[in-house]
Amino acid sequence: MNKLISYFVILLFVFTMLVACSSNSSGDANSSADKTADSGAAEDRPTIKLYTNEHPSWPTNEDWIVWDIIEDEVNMDLELTIAAEPYGESLNLVIASGDLPDIMRMTNYGTPNEYGADGALVNLLDHIDKMPNLQAWMEQFPDEARRALSHDGKMYVSPNTGIGETNRMLWMYRQDVFEEHGLKTPNNWDELYKVLQELKSIYPESYPFGFRNGTDKLVNFASNFGTNWDYYYDEAKDEWRYGPMEESYRGMIEYFNKFYQEKLIPPDFLSTDTAGWQELISTDTSFITQDYIGRIDEFNITNRESNPDYTIKHMAPPAGSPGEEQLNYSAHTNDGGFSVAVNSKHIDKAIEFIDWTFSEDGRGKLSWGIEGETYTEENGEKKWMKDYTSPAELRIDTGLSTYSTYSWFDYDAHMILFSDDVKQAYEESPQYDAPIVPVPSFTPEEQEIMAIKGEAIKKHRDQEIAKFIIGKRDLGEWDAYVKEIEDLGVQELIEIYEGAYKRMQEVELN
Numbered sequence: 001m002n003k004l005i006s007y008f009v010i011l012l013f014v015f016t017m018l019v020a021c022s023s024n025s026s027g028d029a030n031s032s033a034d035k036t037a038d039s040g041a042a043e044d045r046p047t048i049k050l051y052t053n054e055h056p057s058w059p060t061n062e063d064w065i066v067w068d069i070i071e072d073e074v075n076m077d078l079e080l081t082i083a084a085e086p087y088g089e090s091l092n093l094v095i096a097s098g099d100l101p102d103i104m105r106m107t108n109y110g111t112p113n114e115y116g117a118d119g120a121l122v123n124l125l126d127h128i129d130k131m132p133n134l135q136a137w138m139e140q141f142p143d144e145a146r147r148a149l150s151h152d153g154k155m156y157v158s159p160n161t162g163i164g165e166t167n168r169m170l171w172m173y174r175q176d177v178f179e180e181h182g183l184k185t186p187n188n189w190d191e192l193y194k195v196l197q198e199l200k201s202i203y204p205e206s207y208p209f210g211f212r213n214g215t216d217k218l219v220n221f222a223s224n225f226g227t228n229w230d231y232y233y234d235e236a237k238d239e240w241r242y243g244p245m246e247e248s249y250r251g252m253i254e255y256f257n258k259f260y261q262e263k264l265i266p267p268d269f270l271s272t273d274t275a276g277w278q279e280l281i282s283t284d285t286s287f288i289t290q291d292y293i294g295r296i297d298e299f300n301i302t303n304r305e306s307n308p309d310y311t312i313k314h315m316a317p318p319a320g321s322p323g324e325e326q327l328n329y330s331a332h333t334n335d336g337g338f339s340v341a342v343n344s345k346h347i348d349k350a351i352e353f354i355d356w357t358f359s360e361d362g363r364g365k366l367s368w369g370i371e372g373e374t375y376t377e378e379n380g381e382k383k384w385m386k387d388y389t390s391p392a393e394l395r396i397d398t399g400l401s402t403y404s405t406y407s408w409f410d411y412d413a414h415m416i417l418f419s420d421d422v423k424q425a426y427e428e429s430p431q432y433d434a435p436i437v438p439v440p441s442f443t444p445e446e447q448e449i450m451a452i453k454g455e456a457i458k459k460h461r462d463q464e465i466a467k468f469i470i471g472k473r474d475l476g477e478w479d480a481y482v483k484e485i486e487d488l489g490v491q492e493l494i495e496i497y498e499g500a501y502k503r504m505q506e507v508e509l510n
Helices: 002-025 029-042 065-074 087-097 110-117 124-130 132-140 142-147 163-167 175-180 189-202 214-225 247-261 274-282 295-303 347-357 360-368 391-398 420-432 444-470 475-487 490-506
Strands: 047-052 077-082 103-106 169-174 231-234 239-242 288-292 312-315 337-340 375-378 381-384
Touching: 047 347, 065 077, 065 347, 065 360, 087 110, 103 347, 110 337, 124 132, 124 347, 132 142, 132 347, 169 175, 169 420, 189 247, 189 288, 214 247, 214 288, 214 444, 231 490, 239 490, 247 444, 247 475, 274 288, 274 295, 295 312, 295 420, 312 420, 337 347, 347 360, 444 475, 444 490, 475 490
Parallel strands: 047 077, 047 103
Antiparallel strands: 103 337, 169 288, 169 312, 231 239, 375 381
């Protein structure tokens, strides 16, 4: 159904563009000349239409200082349109109408690549000679830049870096409980198993290892075993692989099977949502978890009201086996950025705006605002002038780091608002980062194969892995399970990833 909707949207867009072109060509020469003269006069400070969505926790305020900064620095006026949710559907309708705003926020890389290939969006690389800041940025962050490329090497959406740090995920433990009982944090999964057993003996009604999202959460644990929950690029072997059919993945599932049988994880872990998980961590029911780094402050601030000793802290990730590398799944990315309509009358100004967001000046002002108005700086150290208690409060007051206001973000602007526990975690955790899995773009033909075979593989994987964990399928059948995955066509998909990745690496960015 989604494919049919997309095809309809594309056909409607093409039809609308043809009608618009026909209408434009019917005007007389004098009328065209008058329009050109008028647009030239207004080009000094044009009005740029920006189409975006908003976060419900910090709804858009047109009086935010961030809009003033953008308008003044790029010499333009912004006309904001806040789309209705779901944003993807609203964006589809706008593009189908043919009456496109100048700049659109994209929440992923797949959508703009699809519409760009159909002629709706500007290829930024066609204008790269006018984007010196983006050029310099791409030299500094080539992997991030390549994530935004289409399957044929075009860039229909701007990349970004920095704000993804808010998605950093890591292991956490109840430091106060461990200290009270003389427990040590585990360095590997054998030690993890033992300490969970110790906690279970001390707290018989507990499920010491608590997490949310069921088997989807295994993506966060697979890196401990040198594998992945899905397709991934093995840098050491220079090849693409499918993690859930590897022996190392089987080793991880063996641990979870033991955890489940011994009630070291909740019996309903497959259906534990965020609210249920928060209850586990807040009630002396679970003492080790893995989630977003910001949860440290969230749990500590809330639970210290009733238990002043309550302390959740960062824990180094346990290695799958003794002596192996300790790694955390790298989730600190944020795919998406700005796209420019191909029929915009202000493409050059839109390009100028996007390029400015990749400059040092743009990074500073879109992260911190204006010195003397929003922050002060002394001895190279910036401080907010207002006593913000969280990034959310900062966003509500200034609009900084809200949707459609950044490309290259200085995360120190948020870091200084966190507690010492979170700051310590930010300092410690990068040393455990696993390689970020590349995200190649696929051709329509490849997407069709992946939609059919890929979904079948994913469904079978999810079902069978859950069965292995809860004991409905014996782990002695692992080889049979691997054969089932192979018969569903996993090798073809691995080869698709390999081909798409090779295309991505061959693109010259400058």
